[in-house]
Amino acid sequence: MGVINPWFRKIRIFFAGPDRNFCQDALARQRQCWERACLQLRFFYGALLYLAAGRIAHWSVETARAVADPLWPVLWLRWVKDSCGIGAILILHLVGALCAVGFPQKFWARALAFLGLLEYGAFNNSFGKIGHSEHxxxxxxxxxxxxxxxxxxxxxxxxxxxxxxxxxIFWTAQASVLLTYSMAGWSKIGGALLQCVRGEPSLFSFDALSRHIAARLLETGVNSAWGPWLIAHPWVGWPALWGVVYVQAFSFWAAFRPRLRAVWALLLVLFHLASFFAMDIFFAQAILLLSVLYLPEGQDGVFPKRWERLLPVVGDLLWSWQGLRREAPVRVRSR
Known part of the structure; x- marks a missing residue:
């Protein structure tokens, strides 16, 4: 641990940026942070129970589905009757969430909730298409x-x-979810660079969002509230697209900046809402997850004072510029 700790400290300072002092002061606020985390834990399992209970109305439809290509967590469905196996997964999902709500401090209850989540997610993605609403x-x-x-x-x-x-551990759970958004953002940037090398239209193209929306709407055969207007006005879509890429790519940075986490969660929620109005892609489960894991941290308002100075890269530049201004010598004009 003596070798790992210095490296971890350097990594934390790098990602925390202007909020490093706030992180170091966490020990003085440990009990307050712990009490809030316990409350967020109950929110998490309460929301999970809401999702599991909301699926009860569709149990008859779910149990009638034939699993053609089960993923590895539900590979055992090949050796049991589909309706019985799927029914067992749905019951496990509901009972696990219920136990975790009643006994969130118990390992067995949290393990049962995770097992139900894993089994239901694997079953829901065993029909030839992988979605990531449960991931x-x-x-x-x-x-x-x-x-x-x-x-x-x-x-x-x-x-x-x-x-x-x-x-x-609770912070690791928060950071792991934000890491998935950063992976998505940087994969978009990497793919765009590869397309530029090939001479193809990419994320850097002025009409990138218009092209993406048009391709999505043509593929699904649906319409959206903002899609046609954004296709006709690419000058609006280009900065909006890069704003989304910035928020996604630097989500992991927000995990190390406590005062920024609620801000970032709200920005990601707005991203999911905009995706629905622009391309008819709706991630209600992701919105709920962001709301219970991060938004309760903004108790005095989601946006703290001078929150823009905590923004990754942008905030670092603002802090550096402010520091240079303070250190600059004051020139006295001669009369």
Missing amino acids: GWILAGFVLMFLPARTNGSREPEARKNRQVFLH
Whole structure:
């Protein structure tokens, strides 16, 4: 650990940027952060129960589906009757979420909730197409499964250590979800660079968003509220597209900047809403996940004071510019 800690500290300082002092001061606010994280944990499993219970109305339709190509977590469906196996997955999903809501401090309850999530997600993607509406939930549910048990009755040093481990694991769950957005953003940039080398239209093209919306609407055969207008006005879509790419690419940075996490979650929610109005792509589950994992951290308002100075790259430049201005010598004009 003596070798790992210095490197981890350097990585944390790099990603935290202007918010590094706020991170270092977390020990003084440990109990407050821990209490809020416990509340967010209940929000997470409460939202999971809402999703699982909302699917009860479709159980008859789900159990009638024939699984042609089951993914590895539900490979066992090949050896049981489809209706029985799918029914068992749906019940496990509901019971696991219910147990986690009632006993979020118990490992077995969180493990049952994760198993139900994994099985339902694998079943839902075993029909020839992989969607990622459940991936964030599965990833966060897996990490949260390893939260330590509460030790309220123990001595304060032990309780403090327990709270710190709890906060580290909870933060890892938050960071893992934001990492998926960064992976999506940087993959868009990498793909665009490859298209530029090939001489193809890319993300850097002025009409990139218009082309993407038109291709999506033609592929699905649907219409959207903003799609036709954005196709006709590419000068609006180009900066909006790069704004989305910036938010996605630097989402992982926001995980290291506590005062920025709620801001970033709201920006990602707006991105999902805009995707629906522009291309009829709706990720209600992702919006719910962002809302329960990050938005409660903005208790005094989602946007803290001078939040723009916490923005990745942009905020670092603003802080550097402010520092240079303070260090610059004051010139006195001679009369």
